Amino acid sequence: MNHKKIIQSRYNETADCYDRRYRKIQTGKYQLIFKNISVNSTQVILDIGCGTGNLFLFLKKSKCVKYGIDFSINSLKKLQKSTDKTRTSHIICADIEYLPFKTGQFDLVFAITILQNLPDPKKSLWEMKNICKIDGLMIISVLKKKFSLEYIETLLNEAQITPKQIIDDESCEDIIVICQNRV
Numbered sequence: 001m002n003h004k005k006i007i008q009s010r011y012n013e014t015a016d017c018y019d020r021r022y023r024k025i026q027t028g029k030y031q032l033i034f035k036n037i038s039v040n041s042t043q044v045i046l047d048i049g050c051g052t053g054n055l056f057l058f059l060k061k062s063k064c065v066k067y068g069i070d071f072s073i074n075s076l077k078k079l080q081k082s083t084d085k086t087r088t089s090h091i092i093c094a095d096i097e098y099l100p101f102k103t104g105q106f107d108l109v110f111a112i113t114i115l116q117n118l119p120d121p122k123k124s125l126w127e128m129k130n131i132c133k134i135d136g137l138m139i140i141s142v143l144k145k146k147f148s149l150e151y152i153e154t155l156l157n158e159a160q161i162t163p164k165q166i167i168d169d170e171s172c173e174d175i176i177v178i179c180q181n182r183v
Contacts, residue, residue, distance in 0.1 A: 049114035
């Protein structure tokens with residue numbers, strides 16, 4: 001079984017208990033992120049690897065348009081049950097390496113705790129950069145125990161992405177990088 005299928009299977013199997021295990025941890029990451037950025041109602045955001053929708057829940061009161069992609073169908077089914085039924089939330093089963101969006105479609109692109117699960121993180125970063133608007137933000141986090149800061153910086157450099165801010169808070173298991181898309 002290839003790497004993607006193994007990861008997909010793991011998330012499909014754990015979709016029912018994911019929130020119980022990780023919601024508090026993920027919420028802590030979002031709290032750190034939103035101390036440093038803001039979202040307004042005119043923005044269009046994408047949550048890559050949205051899973052069961054922790055970012056959607058965190059932004060529940062925001063009127064922004066939210067897209068979530070994941071390739072775990074069980075996680076997406078769980079998100080579908082809990083998300084609002086308005087035109088501001090869109091859920092799509094897709095692969096980060098082949099994003100089904102137009103160039104420059106999103107103001108904010110989130111990839112929280114996902115890159116370390118991917119066989120080709122650099123390809124995924126290129127995809128993210130392509131769909132992010134010029135001057136839009138890409139918010140990326142990776143587990144410290146999987147990727148060093150130096151390796152993250154190397155990946156970003158190879159994808160021609162320059163960090164605007166790096167958050168390496170001791171209370172968080174991730175390194176969070178906020179990047180502004182320049183071209």
